[in-house]
Amino acid sequence: LSDRLQNTIQKIRGKGKVSESDVKEMMREVRLALLEADVNFKVVKDFVKKVSERSVGQEVMKSLTPGQQVIKVVKEELTNLMGGEQSQIAVSKRPPTVIMMVGLQGAGKTTTTGKLANLLRKKYNRNPLLVAADIYRPAAIKQLETLGKQLNMPVFSLGDQVSPVEIAKQALEKAKEDHNDYVLIDTAGRLHIDGELMNELKEIKELSNPDEIFLVVDAMTGQDAVNVADSFNEQLGITGVVLTKLDGDTRGGAALSIRAVTEKPIKFVGMGEKLDALEAFHPERMASRILGMGDMLSLIEKAQANVDEEKAKELEQKLRTMNFTFDDFLDQLGQVRKMGPLDELLKMMPGANKIKGMGNLQIDEKQISHVEAIIQSMTKKEKVNPEIINAGRKKRIAKGSGTSVQEVNRLLKQFEEMKKMMKQMTGMQQKGKRKGFKF
Ligand code: GDP
Numbered sequence: 001l002s003d004r005l006q007n008t009i010q011k012i013r014g015k016g017k018v019s020e021s022d023v024k025e026m027m028r029e030v031r032l033a034l035l036e037a038d039v040n041f042k043v044v045k046d047f048v049k050k051v052s053e054r055s056v057g058q059e060v061m062k063s064l065t066p067g068q069q070v071i072k073v074v075k076e077e078l079t080n081l082m083g084g085e086q087s088q089i090a091v092s093k094r095p096p097t098v099i100m101m102v103g104l105q106g107a108g109k110t111t112t113t114g115k116l117a118n119l120l121r122k123k124y125n126r127n128p129l130l131v132a133a134d135i136y137r138p139a140a141i142k143q144l145e146t147l148g149k150q151l152n153m154p155v156f157s158l159g160d161q162v163s164p165v166e167i168a169k170q171a172l173e174k175a176k177e178d179h180n181d182y183v184l185i186d187t188a189g190r191l192h193i194d195g196e197l198m199n200e201l202k203e204i205k206e207l208s209n210p211d212e213i214f215l216v217v218d219a220m221t222g223q224d225a226v227n228v229a230d231s232f233n234e235q236l237g238i239t240g241v242v243l244t245k246l247d248g249d250t251r252g253g254a255a256l257s258i259r260a261v262t263e264k265p266i267k268f269v270g271m272g273e274k275l276d277a278l279e280a281f282h283p284e285r286m287a288s289r290i291l292g293m294g295d296m297l298s299l300i301e302k303a304q305a306n307v308d309e310e311k312a313k314e315l316e317q318k319l320r321t322m323n324f325t326f327d328d329f330l331d332q333l334g335q336v337r338k339m340g341p342l343d344e345l346l347k348m349m350p351g352a353n354k355i356k357g358m359g360n361l362q363i364d365e366k367q368i369s370h371v372e373a374i375i376q377s378m379t380k381k382e383k384v385n386p387e388i389i390n391a392g393r394k395k396r397i398a399k400g401s402g403t404s405v406q407e408v409n410r411l412l413k414q415f416e417e418m419k420k421m422m423k424q425m426t427g428m429q430q431k432g433k434r435k436g437f438k439f
């Protein structure tokens with residue numbers, strides 16, 4: 001399917017103009033791509049509506065490359081929807097900072113607890129205490145203790161005969177005694193949301209007053225993840241989400257839905273079973289992943305890096321109305337340097353691509369610096385009214401720029417011809433005539 005999206009984009013991207021039906025067609029593909037990536041249908045609907053509005057709006061239509069702009073809008077909105085990058089972790093003014101890990105069974109809570117502890121030490125130089133508060137899952141305590149050993153970090157446990165709330169309570173006391181600045185509580189999960197579990201989690205929350213409640217969600221669970229996130233958030237009030245198992249082949253649509261439904265940030269993503277496989281969440285990367293448009297990134301970057309579009313437009317306007325001066329010419333040369341050959345710039349101008357021979361137009365890079373020097377040696381008046389440049393002025397300009405009078409002459413002639421050419425082009429466009437133009 002992402003192939004179909006690519007095809008549509010391919011079709012639109014070269015277009016000088018994008019019609020509403022083009023946008024519609026593209027939005028249909030975007031919608032399918034999102035649904036296939038397991039994004040919640042309501043989220044998809046809202047998203048497509050927003051992007052459509054922006055795409056048929058001024059901003060895109062007046063641009064010189066509307067096809068690329070539509071793609072840009074899709075990505076931007078998708079990125080916005082997932083929020084900015086927010087991988088910071090709360091720090092309590094009165095240590096220890098308490099982080100409660102919650103989520104369904106098998107989501108990756110225990111593993112992520114270990115990963116997070118590792119990150120806290122490595123990146124922030126912290127000294128966490130891990131707390132084994134899952135007394136239900138067989139071997140859950142052992143699993144955390146094993147992780148603690150691997151990390152060489154303390155694990156607090158009281159076996160499986162003491163209530164999780166009591167475990168949390170004593171763990172906090174122990175952390176204060178031992179000066180652990182973070183306490184990570186690994187709680188129990190269930191296969192499905194259930195009231196008993198929620199009550200237990202609420203009790204732990206009340207007692208430990210956590211600075212963060214991280215909901216751990218398996219990215220592979222797709223649509224279900226939304227309901228899970230919604231329930232946990234409603235009943236507990238989560239502060240952030242960790243999306244695990246993104247090293248699998250899921251497109252990660254859950255990220256989008258969870259963020260949209262809970263309005264809580266996705267903080268980290270799990271990229272493997274190892275203890276260092278926890279990464280900050282990058283909304284842009286996730287947007288690309290969801291749309292299945294890895295190689296479209298370069299395309300978008302190109303569109304963004306393109307010459308300042310407003311400026312190009314302004315220039316075009318000037319050329320048409322003949323207000324084009326040597327200052328503009330100089331400006332243009334600067335742009336040419338930034339973006340490549342002049343013919344590229346001309347091609348961007350509507351209608352210019354229809355002129356035969358335009359593709360052959362080239363500019364010698366070496367000459368450009370001479371041209372720049374000549375223009376810089378002109379007075380303000382001369383730049384605006386080159387007609388006043390007489391023999392005496394030409395001599396002065398040549399001397400000032402370290403060039404020759406012949407070169408100054410050549411530039412003046414080129415400039416005149418360029419203006420003439422633009423005039424013809426404009427006239428041609430207006431009359432719809434394409435023949436009889438000699439380049
Ligand atoms: P819990 O029941 O929520 O505590 O889940 P666990 O931490 O025990 O993880 C369940 C399984 O998922 C384990 O086999 C983990 O190794 C695995 N797992 C957790 N996070 C990731 C991840 O980011 N990538 C992969 N591939 N596996 C993960």
Ligand code: MG
Binds near residue numbers: 109137186187
């Ligand atoms: Mg566990």
